Amino acid sequence: MSWVLVNGERVALNGEKSLLDVVRKAGIDLPTLCYHPELSVYGACRLCLVEVKGWGIVAACHTPPQEGMAIETNTGELRRLRKIALELILARHDRECTSCSRSGTCRLQELAERFQVHQPRFKNGANGQSHRGRSIDASGPALVRDPNKCILCGECVRICSEWQGIGVLSFSQRGSHMSVSTAFDLPISETECVNCGQCAAVCPTGALVVKSHIDHVWEALHDPEKIVCVQIAPAVRVSIGEEFGLPPGDSTIGRLSAALRRLGADHIFDTSLAADLTVLEETSEFLKRFDAGERLPLFTSCCPAWVKYAEQFYPEYLVNLSTCRSPQQMLGSLVKRYYSGELGVSPKQVVMISIMPCTAKKFEAQRPEFTTGGAPDVDFVITTQELADMIREQGLDYTALPEEPLDEPFAKPTGAGIIFGVTGGVSEAVLRRAYEVLASEPAHAVEFTEVRGFDGLRSCELSFGDRTLRLGVVHGLSNAAALLKEIQAGTVHYDMVEVMACPGGCVGGAGQPLTRGDGRVRRRRGAGLYQGDSEQEVRRAQENPAVTALYQRWLGEPGSAEAHDALHTAYTPRRGNRSGDDGACAEVSSAHTAD
Amino acid sequence: MPGATAVEMRELVDSILTRHKKAPSSLIPVLQDLQDELRYLPEDCLTMVAHGLGISPATAYGVATFYAQFSLEPRGKYIIKVCDGTACHVRGSSPLYQAICKRVKLENGKATSKNGLFTVETVACLGACVIAPVVVINDKAYGQMTPEAINLIIDELEKEDGRDQVCKTAS
Numbered sequence: 094m095s096w097v098l099v100n101g102e103r104v105a106l107n108g109e110k111s112l113l114d115v116v117r118k119a120g121i122d123l124p125t126l127c128y129h130p131e132l133s134v135y136g137a138c139r140l141c142l143v144e145v146k147g148w149g150i151v152a153a154c155h156t157p158p159q160e161g162m163a164i165e166t167n168t169g170e171l172r173r174l175r176k177i178a179l180e181l182i183l184a185r186h187d188r189e190c191t192s193c194s195r196s197g198t199c200r201l202q203e204l205a206e207r208f209q210v211h212q213p214r215f216k217n218g219a220n221g222q223s224h225r226g227r228s229i230d231a232s233g234p235a236l237v238r239d240p241n242k243c244i245l246c247g248e249c250v251r252i253c254s255e256w257q258g259i260g261v262l263s264f265s266q267r268g269s270h271m272s273v274s275t276a277f278d279l280p281i282s283e284t285e286c287v288n289c290g291q292c293a294a295v296c297p298t299g300a301l302v303v304k305s306h307i308d309h310v311w312e313a314l315h316d317p318e319k320i321v322c323v324q325i326a327p328a329v330r331v332s333i334g335e336e337f338g339l340p341p342g343d344s345t346i347g348r349l350s351a352a353l354r355r356l357g358a359d360h361i362f363d364t365s366l367a368a369d370l371t372v373l374e375e376t377s378e379f380l381k382r383f384d385a386g387e388r389l390p391l392f393t394s395c396c397p398a399w400v401k402y403a404e405q406f407y408p409e410y411l412v413n414l415s416t417c418r419s420p421q422q423m424l425g426s427l428v429k430r431y432y433s434g435e436l437g438v439s440p441k442q443v444v445m446i447s448i449m450p451c452t453a454k455k456f457e458a459q460r461p462e463f464t465t466g467g468a469p470d471v472d473f474v475i476t477t478q479e480l481a482d483m484i485r486e487q488g489l490d491y492t493a494l495p496e497e498p499l500d501e502p503f504a505k506p507t508g509a510g511i512i513f514g515v516t517g518g519v520s521e522a523v524l525r526r527a528y529e530v531l532a533s534e535p536a537h538a539v540e541f542t543e544v545r546g547f548d549g550l551r552s553c554e555l556s557f558g559d560r561t562l563r564l565g566v567v568h569g570l571s572n573a574a575a576l577l578k579e580i581q582a583g584t585v586h587y588d589m590v591e592v593m594a595c596p597g598g599c600v601g602g603a604g605q606p607l608t609r610g611d612g613r614v615r616r617r618r619g620a621g622l623y624q625g626d627s628e629q630e631v632r633r634a635q636e637n638p639a640v641t642a643l644y645q646r647w648l649g650e651p652g653s654a655e656a657h658d659a660l661h662t663a664y665t666p667r668r669g670n671r672s673g674d675d676g677a678c679a680e681v682s683s684a685h686t687a688d
Numbered sequence: 689m690p691g692a693t694a695v696e697m698r699e700l701v702d703s704i705l706t707r708h709k710k711a712p713s714s715l716i717p718v719l720q721d722l723q724d725e726l727r728y729l730p731e732d733c734l735t736m737v738a739h740g741l742g743i744s745p746a747t748a749y750g751v752a753t754f755y756a757q758f759s760l761e762p763r764g765k766y767i768i769k770v771c772d773g774t775a776c777h778v779r780g781s782s783p784l785y786q787a788i789c790k791r792v793k794l795e796n797g798k799a800t801s802k803n804g805l806f807t808v809e810t811v812a813c814l815g816a817c818v819i820a821p822v823v824v825i826n827d828k829a830y831g832q833m834t835p836e837a838i839n840l841i842i843d844e845l846e847k848e849d850g851r852d853q854v855c856k857t858a859s
Contacts, residue, residue, distance in 0.1 A: 260744025265753040276738075276745035277760075279729050285744070 096216065098163040102191050112153035112164060113141050124175065124204050126131045126182070126297050127246035128154045131596065132255055135247050139178045140204065150174070176208055185217035187225050187241035193299040195404055198607055200297035219309070227272075230278035234459050235288040235304055235452040237665045243273050243300035249292035257594065258571030259402070261286045263345050285405050289398040289594045290452030290603025295610065303452050306473045307483055313444040313472070314357035322360040322437060323353050324503070327368060328450040328514030328599035329477045331621035336481035337491040337605040340581060341614045342621030347496025349448075352484050352640075353498060353556035360497045364504030368513040368522070368645065371395065372634035374660050375417045376526040377651040383562070383588055390565070390580065390587040393519050395419045397457035398594035400664065402570050407577055408666030416661040419636075421447050421454055421511060423660050425470030425504060428490055430456060430659055431647045432502075440466045447474045450514065450602030453594070458481050463660055476604025502639060508539075508626030509634040515619040516549060516568040516598035517544040520591040523635045524555070524680070526566070531557040539632050545623070547597055547616065550576060552587070565590040568598055589660075692726065700725055701733055705740045712741045715751055717760055721798050728759045764800045764807035766845050768792075769824040773813030776821040780834075784821055785810060787835035805849060808844070 099119040109115045111134070116123050126138035134155045141153040146163040150171065153164075165171070173296070183205060190196050227240040247264065254260035255303060261284045265274045275284045294302040313319050329347040339345065350361050379391050382527045394400055394415040403410060411668040418426065425447070429440040436443070447454060451474075458471035475483075484491055498504060509525055512518030521541045528538050543553035544564065552565045565587040567573045573592045581583045595601045597615035600622065601608075608614040631637055647655040692700065708714035712820075718737055723729055729752055738748035752758045770785045785808070792806040800807045814818045816822045819831025823838060830841060 254744065254747070263744065263746035263750035265746075265750045267754050274746070274749070276735070276749040284746075366728050 095160040095524055097158050097161070100164075100166055106160070109158055110163065110353065111152070112143060112156045112158050112162075115158050116143065116153055116166055123153055123166060124207065125138065125154060126204065126244060127248060129248050129251070129295055131303060131610050132248065132251040132295075132584075138182070138244075138246055140175055142174055144168055144171060145609065151510040152594050169469050172208075174371060179208055179210045180213040180215055181243050182676075184217060185215045186244055187239070188217060193242070194305070195296075195299035199299060200609075202298075230281050231304065232282035233286060233288065233304070234282070234411060234456040235290055235295055236281060236286070237302050237304050238281060238398060239300055239302075240272055240274075241300075242298045245273065246273060246297055247273070248295040248539070249301055250616045252291045252613055254628065256291060256569050256571060256596065257287070257289060257398075257402075258569075258574045259287065260284055264491050268409065271351075274322065278289075285477065286404075287398040287594065288453040288456040289400040289532075289570075289684070291595060292603075293452070294603040294605075294607065303476055303478070306455070306475050307479050309473045309480075310446055310475055315444065316444075318442065319444045320360070320433075320438060320442055320444060321358050322428050322432075323358040323446045323448060324362045324363060324364045324367070324421065324471075325349055325353075325499075326421065326447065326449045326451070326514065326599065327506075327511050327622060328452075328602060328618065329448050329480070329520075331398050331514070331600065331604045331618040332450065333477050333481055334491070334653065335614075336478070337493065340617070342617035342619075342624070344621055344625050345491075346625075347498070348431035348491060348494040350499050351494040351497040351577060352480075352487075352489055352491060353448075355489055355494075356483060356487055357535055358446075362424060362428075362503035363506050363510075364420045364424055365510030365513065366503045366637070366639060367420035367427070368395075368510035368519075369458050369507055369637045370423050370477060371417050371513075371519075371639045372422050372509050372522045372526055372532070373640065373651040374423075374656060375415050375529070376523050378415055379523065379589055380527060380530055381652070385537075385575050387647070390563075390590045391415055393589075393591045394597075394662075395519055396453070396593045397451070398453040399573065399592040400595070401453070401456070402573070402683065404664055406574070411576065411666065413666040414664055416657075416663065418463070418660055418662050419454075420436065420510075422457065422470055424660070425458070425463065425505075426465065426659050427643070429465035429468060429470050439680065441468045443468075444472045445470060447471050448477065450477050450599045450605045451595070452476060454604075476602075478604055478606060481606070485507045498527050503635070504687065506629075507634050508629040508632035508638045510637075511625045511629065514599040514610050515622045516547065516593050517566045517591065518598065518622065519593075520564055520589070521543045522634060524672050526561070529633070529635070531555075531560070531562065533558060544591075547612070547619070562589070562595070563587045567591070568592050568593045568596060635668070694732070696738065697726075697730065697732060697733055700731065701736045701740065703771070710740055710742075712743050715741060715743065715748065716755075719737045719752060721750075723758060726763070727763045728761060731760070736761075758851035762800060762804060764805050765849065766806050766825050768806055768808045769814070770808065771812075771814045771820070772810040772823070772824040773817065773820075776813075779820040781810075781821040784823070784833055784835055788823075788838055790841070791839050805846070 096103045097115050099116055104115055104119045113123055124140040124141055127135045136155045143153045144148050144150050144165040190202055226240050229380045230238040250262045254267045260623050262273050265273055281434045290303055293303050313321050330344045332341050334343050334345045336339050353361050382388050382391055392414045394417055425445045428445050433440045433443045457475045463470045509522035522546050525543045543552055544566050550567050600618035601615040644650055652666050704718055708718050735745045735746050738745040770781055772781045788808050792801040800810055814822050821833050823830045823833045
């Protein structure tokens with residue numbers, strides 16, 4: 094067996110790509126600022142330096158291990174170099190740590206502390222290096238960019254182009270003038286940003302953060318005139334505990350409910366129940382198209398980042414998008430349209446707040462089509478992290494809270510609604526309904542494990558007599574783009590395609606507690622949702638008595654005119670089409686669509 | 689073709705892209721061709737190029753701002769490069785530079801004259817130290833320059849441009 098000597102101890106090699114992997118396997122936490130295990134290697138921060146005997150000092154992240162190498166990870170020279178690298182990074186970094194929203198979760202702060210850079214020798218702003226002069230871009234609905242805190246690690250640049258295939262951010266200028274910027278330094282609201290927020294999730298500092306709406310939510314909660322309804326997305330229950338020391342994947346929906354009630358919420362609803370509704374509406378829509386052979390594949394429309402992406406880059410496929418609103422907007426619409434009436438108040442008196450794993454939901458809630466009586470269906474969206482901040486601000490001990498039920502009529506989802514929060518979940522939930530309709534003999538299949546997992550593209554085929562249903566599942570918009578190209582070329586055929594922008598689906602959303610690229614955390618959250626599903630008495634959306642009651646009370650039946658009004662939407666192309674060759678330059682103008 | 693209309697710019701971009709087979713790797717040659725035609729890279733054209741090559745506008749912007757050869761600001765018909773290498777510097781390139789800026793009436797901080805005729809910039813060394821101080825205007829080098837001599841040359845260029853304008857109107 095081949096091995097490497099790390100600080101004199103043998104470490105067996107097992108396909109590790111870099112010395113960094115080997116050293117970390119040996120239990121030594123080499124510092125990095127620009128390294129992300131799921132992105133290409135950049136090698137800019139110079140913190141993972143190691144000394145290889147006979148070679149000298151190299152960056153471990155882009156040096157492949159070789160049989161018999163002897164490496165040292167902490168010599169006097171390495172310590173000196175690491176400290177200088179940190180001091181230089183700090184020289185042009187805005188060091189207002191106490192008032193930075195990433196204080197406590199900032200990797201630069203953590204490393205400066207770990208390597209005792211208490212008196213950096215290089216003055217902030219020395220040699221004309223501005224560290225506070227550049228303007229902060231808060232133009233977008235979900236993200237705030239502060240270039241004064243950027244350390245040029247490029248993680249945001251790489252995740253946007255490699256994982257999402259968009260490339261809103263890039264390095265511009267050169268040398269000491271280099272910065273991360275949008276095209277032409279445009280405000281982010283005027284770019285092709287889909288608000289997925291993955292850039293903020295990977296940013297090691299406070300240069301890219303999620304826009305906070307906490308103050309608006311407190312204001313609503315403290316307003317005695319307002320009736321505050323809160324909805325909790327599926328993926329939030331299996332991740333918020335991490336903020337309070339609980340393991341990822343443990344569902345704390347009962348404690349979430351208890352916390353929200355103590356914050357002052359009047360009605361606490363489960364978005365998963367709206368997801369059950371989505372299953373019925375989307376399956377009804379899908380089966381109509383499947384029978385007629387029209388507008389296939391049907392693309393799911395739950396993910397607002399994907400919807401904006403399709404509107405921008407694949408307008409020719411907008412007719413294929415499901416017209417179903419996302420569960421968040423369905424629930425918002427039902428509350429403002431019907432439930433407020435039953436409470437005897439106007440839609441404007443009700444404040445609908447969403448707790449989401451997602452930053453793009455902030456954008457979705459602001460879309461002008463999602464309003465009732467002049468009031469937005471969802472007033473404010475806060476992320477899992479923002480809610481955790483509010484719980485801390487209130488001074489609650491989350492782990493000590495009792496389990497409390499949610500509120501009717503949106504209290505009890507089925508397992509189908511719960512798995513919406515993980516990639517493949519929407520497909521599986523729809524299959525649980527579609528299978529029942531399409532199978533000739535009564536069939537009660539529940540688990541479709543073919544669509545589970547975390548591969549970029551999964552697919553399955555189900556046969557019903559002489560008909561075959563072909564289903565594809567992708568996460569990551571670059572994976573979606575690759576699939577769309579194949580569909581365009583006619584090399585593959587699908588009847589339905591589920592697209593989620595974030596890695597792992599909503600469990601890997603940018604509003605979730607930070608994972609630092611640790612895919613295991615996402616997997617455990619996903620497993621938590623599947624466990625929640627398996628523990629439900631009812632696992633198929635169509636068998637949810639609460640959903641049946643909603644149709645009886647307000648909507649008639651899936652696909653009815655009333656349901657269409659309340660639960661469906663339409664899409665409009667935004668800007669030019671990058672996908673086609675001929676039309677490439679046709680629709681581009683200097684007028685950028687404002688979000 | 690400075691002053692091109694939007695339609696002309698689109699046609700120009702399309703023809704350059706076709707010449708380079710729309711290969712993303714040909715971004716730099718495409719930008720060079722574009723700048724040869726327009727004397728600078730307008731934002732709209734950069735966006736068109738990016739979309740045509742299937743890369744993001746931010747990436748194209750990053751490349752265009754990385755290389756000193758590309759300009760995102762309109763540049764003059766005559767690019768005056770004043771050498772400020774060691775030899776030229778000691779032979780008086782600074783007063784020469786000042787004289788040129790004054791002669792073409794550059795406004796504070798701008799590199800291009802208001803009438804769009806001249807862009808003035810300094811370069812580190814042109815490798816012609818024997819004839820220092822050196823000025824290069826477009827592709828022509830002028831050695832042993834003095835403020836008086838360069839003023840005469842600029843006079844000539846202005847006359848030449850006047851003749852060009854007359855020809856243009858006549859045709």
